[in-house]
Amino acid sequence: MVSTTALLVQHRFARDPDLLEEFEALAKTAEYNVVGTFDVVGPSSARFGIKGGKVEEIRIWIEAQKPDVVFYSPGLKSSQMYRLKEEWKTDVRDRVQLILEIFDRHARTPQSKLQIEQARLSYELPFVRHQLKEHLDKERAGPRPVGRQVGPGEDLLNLRYMEIRHRVAAIEEKLQKISEASELKRKKRVDSGFLEVALAGYTNAGKSTLHRALTGSQVEVAAGLFTTLSTKSSDLAMDGRQVVLTDSVGFISDLPKSLLRAFNTTLMEIADADVILLVVDGSNSVDEVRRKANVCLDTFTRIGINGIPIVTALNKVDLIDDAGIRERISALDGVGSEVVPVSAKEMLNLPTLVSVIESLLPILSVYSIDLPYGDSTMSLISWLHQVGSVRNQKFKEDRIEVEASLSLDVAQKLLKMLPQDAIRKLEPKSDNPAQGA
Numbered sequence: 001m002v003s004t005t006a007l008l009v010q011h012r013f014a015r016d017p018d019l020l021e022e023f024e025a026l027a028k029t030a031e032y033n034v035v036g037t038f039d040v041v042g043p044s045s046a047r048f049g050i051k052g053g054k055v056e057e058i059r060i061w062i063e064a065q066k067p068d069v070v071f072y073s074p075g076l077k078s079s080q081m082y083r084l085k086e087e088w089k090t091d092v093r094d095r096v097q098l099i100l101e102i103f104d105r106h107a108r109t110p111q112s113k114l115q116i117e118q119a120r121l122s123y124e125l126p127f128v129r130h131q132l133k134e135h136l137d138k139e140r141a142g143p144r145p146v147g148r149q150v151g152p153g154e155d156l157l158n159l160r161y162m163e164i165r166h167r168v169a170a171i172e173e174k175l176q177k178i179s180e181a182s183e184l185k186r187k188k189r190v191d192s193g194f195l196e197v198a199l200a201g202y203t204n205a206g207k208s209t210l211h212r213a214l215t216g217s218q219v220e221v222a223a224g225l226f227t228t229l230s231t232k233s234s235d236l237a238m239d240g241r242q243v244v245l246t247d248s249v250g251f252i253s254d255l256p257k258s259l260l261r262a263f264n265t266t267l268m269e270i271a272d273a274d275v276i277l278l279v280v281d282g283s284n285s286v287d288e289v290r291r292k293a294n295v296c297l298d299t300f301t302r303i304g305i306n307g308i309p310i311v312t313a314l315n316k317v318d319l320i321d322d323a324g325i326r327e328r329i330s331a332l333d334g335v336g337s338e339v340v341p342v343s344a345k346e347m348l349n350l351p352t353l354v355s356v357i358e359s360l361l362p363i364l365s366v367y368s369i370d371l372p373y374g375d376s377t378m379s380l381i382s383w384l385h386q387v388g389s390v391r392n393q394k395f396k397e398d399r400i401e402v403e404a405s406l407s408l409d410v411a412q413k414l415l416k417m418l419p420q421d422a423i424r425k426l427e428p429k430s431d432n433p434a435q436g437a
């Protein structure tokens, strides 16, 4: 198959970072053959986004090289896009559309398919509104059609506009149902004592590779951007606790608003986590490491996440040397409570990562629970095995005394189920001050 050729035009102000490399990676992920790039640094123009002189320079390049499509970053207003299409006599799209194309290719679940359709339609809406306005302006300028208030073109555009709005509302309703169902599933998990650790991080940082390494799951891993669009939770082995690790969609700078909104419920799964495992690509330059980590923190703030402990996994350390690791660890100072260098691919240092996560999970205390013999006691004990760590069982004449490390949550549940004097918190042993603090 002949690949579609693309020219990339990036516009930025002098103070902005150069994201051309990432722009190229996006284009490649969407399977474009990038045949040229322009990095336009300077003030913007309302007419085209970039200044007229640059528009002309690029027009000459396009005339000679004839790319199939021009992608413009960061975004274009609908009016600017139309003007550039006319100037350059070629298909012009912006970075938002490029990201939407990737999401479209990678959507696997009904939920992510709906989320993308919604994002695409919300993105399209202002463009239709723009066309509608242009149409009206033209009609106002010309002689009014006799006997009718609107022209046929306007009718069609109006129809399309209404159609989009209805479809967006219908999708919203379907997504709401899906999110209620997944909320129910999550609630069930919480009720049965599961804790949740959520993976988060810039796209391509290695979240899914780490998910596979820590849980043995088979989630998809690939070199391109936005491989993962839907969430997946699997058990994470940890002594005496039930923990699930959730993989989900990656972040990127300037994530299109339409996508942020459509993926809000997916992103919000992070907000329910007990601990966030922030994955950072250590093979990037120190500046990129810092920039991407900040994008992640900003995204947390934007979706209203705060107060959840964060562990930072500096991933892909198999690709850098010790000095590089140290430099990146100090660049990440203050991002989370601790930075742990790991390689998900080579399974390096994962036990340390797990123990740091463990130290941030709700504290376990040791309780002594006194229960009468009987079927209900047996099922209660097997539940305790699931939700905590049973350390000792003493069988007495007609009773069983169980000693178990439990989270406060579980202990409170027990207190509701049992008579008050049946459960007693044991004081921490002096040789192990961390227990039961």
Ligand SMILES: Nc1nc2c(ncn2[C@@H]2O[C@H](COP(=O)(O)OP(=O)(O)OP(=O)(O)O)[C@@H](O)[C@H]2O)c(=O)[nH]1
Residues within 6 Å of the ligand: 201, 202, 203, 204, 205, 206, 207, 208, 209, 210, 220, 221, 222, 223, 224, 225, 226, 227, 228, 229, 249, 250, 251, 315, 316, 317, 318, 319, 342, 343, 344, 345, 346
């Ligand atoms: N060398 C090396 N490569 C890694 C490591 N971890 C992940 N990778 C590679 O990085 C690329 C991205 O990995 P993924 O696990 O798909 O990354 P992700 O964060 O889930 O990415 P998205 O789902 O696309 O946002 C793949 O090519 C992985 O093989 C690592 O520790 N070392």
Ligand SMILES: [Mg+2]
Residues within 6 Å of the ligand: 207, 208, 209, 220, 221, 227, 228, 248
């Ligand atoms: Mg992934």
